[in-house]
Amino acid sequence: NPSKSKYHPINDACWSKGEEVPYLALAKTLEVIEATSARLKMIDILSNYFRSVIVLTPEDLLPSVYMCLNQLAPAYHSLELGIAETYLMKAVGQCTGRTVQQLKAAASKAGDLGAAAAHARATQRTMFKQPPLKARRVFLALKEIARMTGHASVNKKIAKIQSLFTACRNCEAKYLVRSLEGKLRIGLAEQSLLQALALAVTTTPPDPEGVKVLDASKGLPAEEFKARVDSNAFTIKKTYCECPNYDAVIPALLQYGVKDLPKHCALTPGVPLKPMLAHPARAVQELFDRFEGSDFTCEWKYDGERAQIHVPSTADGSSADFSNAAIFSRNQENNTSKYPDVLHRLPSLLKAGVSSCVLDCEVVAYDIQAKQILPFQILSTRKRKDANEAEIKVQVCVYAFDLLYLNGAALVSSPLKERRALLKEHCNHIPGEWEFAASKDCSNIEEVQTALADAVKGSCEGLMVKALEGPRAAYDIARRSHNWLKLKKDYLEGVGDTVDAVVIGGYLGRGRRAGVYGGFLLACRDSQGEEYQSLCKIGTGFSDEQLQTLSQQLNEHLIDAPRTYYRFDSSHRPDAWFESACVWEVRCADLSLSPAHRAALGLVDRDKGISLRFPRFVRVREDKTPEQATSSQQIAQLYLNQDQVKNHAPAPTQIE
Numbered sequence: 001n002p003s004k005s006k007y008h009p010i011n012d013a014c015w016s017k018g019e020e021v022p023y024l025a026l027a028k029t030l031e032v033i034e035a036t037s038a039r040l041k042m043i044d045i046l047s048n049y050f051r052s053v054i055v056l057t058p059e060d061l062l063p064s065v066y067m068c069l070n071q072l073a074p075a076y077h078s079l080e081l082g083i084a085e086t087y088l089m090k091a092v093g094q095c096t097g098r099t100v101q102q103l104k105a106a107a108s109k110a111g112d113l114g115a116a117a118a119h120a121r122a123t124q125r126t127m128f129k130q131p132p133l134k135a136r137r138v139f140l141a142l143k144e145i146a147r148m149t150g151h152a153s154v155n156k157k158i159a160k161i162q163s164l165f166t167a168c169r170n171c172e173a174k175y176l177v178r179s180l181e182g183k184l185r186i187g188l189a190e191q192s193l194l195q196a197l198a199l200a201v202t203t204t205p206p207d208p209e210g211v212k213v214l215d216a217s218k219g220l221p222a223e224e225f226k227a228r229v230d231s232n233a234f235t236i237k238k239t240y241c242e243c244p245n246y247d248a249v250i251p252a253l254l255q256y257g258v259k260d261l262p263k264h265c266a267l268t269p270g271v272p273l274k275p276m277l278a279h280p281a282r283a284v285q286e287l288f289d290r291f292e293g294s295d296f297t298c299e300w301k302y303d304g305e306r307a308q309i310h311v312p313s314t315a316d317g318s319s320a321d322f323s324n325a326a327i328f329s330r331n332q333e334n335n336t337s338k339y340p341d342v343l344h345r346l347p348s349l350l351k352a353g354v355s356s357c358v359l360d361c362e363v364v365a366y367d368i369q370a371k372q373i374l375p376f377q378i379l380s381t382r383k384r385k386d387a388n389e390a391e392i393k394v395q396v397c398v399y400a401f402d403l404l405y406l407n408g409a410a411l412v413s414s415p416l417k418e419r420r421a422l423l424k425e426h427c428n429h430i431p432g433e434w435e436f437a438a439s440k441d442c443s444n445i446e447e448v449q450t451a452l453a454d455a456v457k458g459s460c461e462g463l464m465v466k467a468l469e470g471p472r473a474a475y476d477i478a479r480r481s482h483n484w485l486k487l488k489k490d491y492l493e494g495v496g497d498t499v500d501a502v503v504i505g506g507y508l509g510r511g512r513r514a515g516v517y518g519g520f521l522l523a524c525r526d527s528q529g530e531e532y533q534s535l536c537k538i539g540t541g542f543s544d545e546q547l548q549t550l551s552q553q554l555n556e557h558l559i560d561a562p563r564t565y566y567r568f569d570s571s572h573r574p575d576a577w578f579e580s581a582c583v584w585e586v587r588c589a590d591l592s593l594s595p596a597h598r599a600a601l602g603l604v605d606r607d608k609g610i611s612l613r614f615p616r617f618v619r620v621r622e623d624k625t626p627e628q629a630t631s632s633q634q635i636a637q638l639y640l641n642q643d644q645v646k647n648h649a650p651a652p653t654q655i656e
């Protein structure tokens, strides 16, 4: 039928122009993506789906994007699904005449509850044929379920789930159940989705019936076309970094096209942006090599929690609206209710004339009497949500180090020297409450060494070294940039940075460690974020109590079999597998090539991966998601940066 979608690769899930997108079209797309391991192929499949949606039913693009990412709203809205498996089994069991035990057994056999539910649904006969599910309605229902709270909500949730489940066809049940569990498991990284979106808008052809031409690239030669896709992807990704809110980005993309997207989705107080991150430097000389004669500053590197503080202006724009101020974590989570004390003091920070701003800061535990910075471990004992100001035991001091937005204008493109001057001009320095990060602008090695020694004496981890002027001095949103270098005391002695690894497996403990896990299989993620590659086994650095707590935490993420995107050697097969959920910081003696581990396989050596030698557990990184764990690229870089490798091997150059 020519009036049906001709762009969709999955023929039996077509729909007509203007019609709501069938949920089946999305579910089938997810199914094909799940069965694909090549990233470019995934992008291709997804972009076909997006293109169909854009041409036929553009208003369904937003729910589609969210459902592909298993999100319901921007991260800072904290609206998440994660329905307990027992409730889901109850809901599915009641609909399909199966007991929870039967479903449990089926889930274990099939590898996940989604697949078991789909099988149960397929073999179930229903009296009334329900109308097919529509993508946008499923999305709204998922949001509704996530918002249900309180005692009576369990039954309401189950009823809502059942009403969706009984209408499922084909593979829909599988992805519905996984969405409800909060684990889509199709191995699709957000960057790939953004790339697919760029490809879709670049290939959306002019439509005689008036569909907007999002990018007139039809008929371009292959090279130019590819360059156009990449440039569109760059714009979309950059815009999304400044404004990580699909509710704003997708409608603007559809309405104004890629070129004008940045004009309509700029940095706004209230919408947390992805922070700039630093690269490790291993030697003081490296700073001078990197900054090549341009001025840099050495700021103290405080060991606390990153806080992006947003103060919007009142509706008429005349003054700061403190009642709507917010504090966000490095992952754009809303931490406002964790720091009522900081919020309360906020008006004293800003000088008269500030009507809106975004500050980049580190919140650090602080002993007011001793006027002393306290270690990160003390800060981590603070209540995470809804803290009552009167009951707060761990006091904090906020160290402001950057100003990203002031009085209606973004400052991210201005050099740090200017941003820092504006920060000091418009904010107060109140000892023990609000302080500017201590800094020293250095021009020789001795000055850097003195600054490092001072920072360590001042209870800091080391230095953050930042370009002050020129093109290197802008704020690189969402980038781990070479324009910020972190120089920790430990780096000068050891391997360099610690590694944030994802725990994917556990080995049962013996002797004193019986009953808990005594060792773990750690992984890094590959640079595209679609694989977890084994990095090392670890069994050192834990106290007995820690092993108890960590084992309990990990048991919440038990899975029956390794995910298809876990890469490991059978000689490392653990006793238990975990969902890639927990991130641990580990230190090691050095990194070496390994025939059995899969981390960074192919980046440094064609056949060997890289592993950590003598890894020791440092701490759990609750502030990091698995996607933010150390990447294979970074592992390769750490490996190559080692003196023994630099001095003895012909240095490969492919790693930047």
Ligand code: ATP
Binding pocket: 277, 278, 299, 300, 301, 302, 303, 304, 305, 306, 307, 330, 362, 401, 437, 464, 486
């Ligand atoms: P990363 O954030 O680089 O992935 P990480 O979370 O392990 O790594 P570190 O490597 O310890 O953190 O260093 C970066 C963090 O240091 C920043 O995210 C910020 O929270 C903190 N920090 C402390 N002082 C400063 C400062 N003066 N400038 C920038 N960041 C600082």
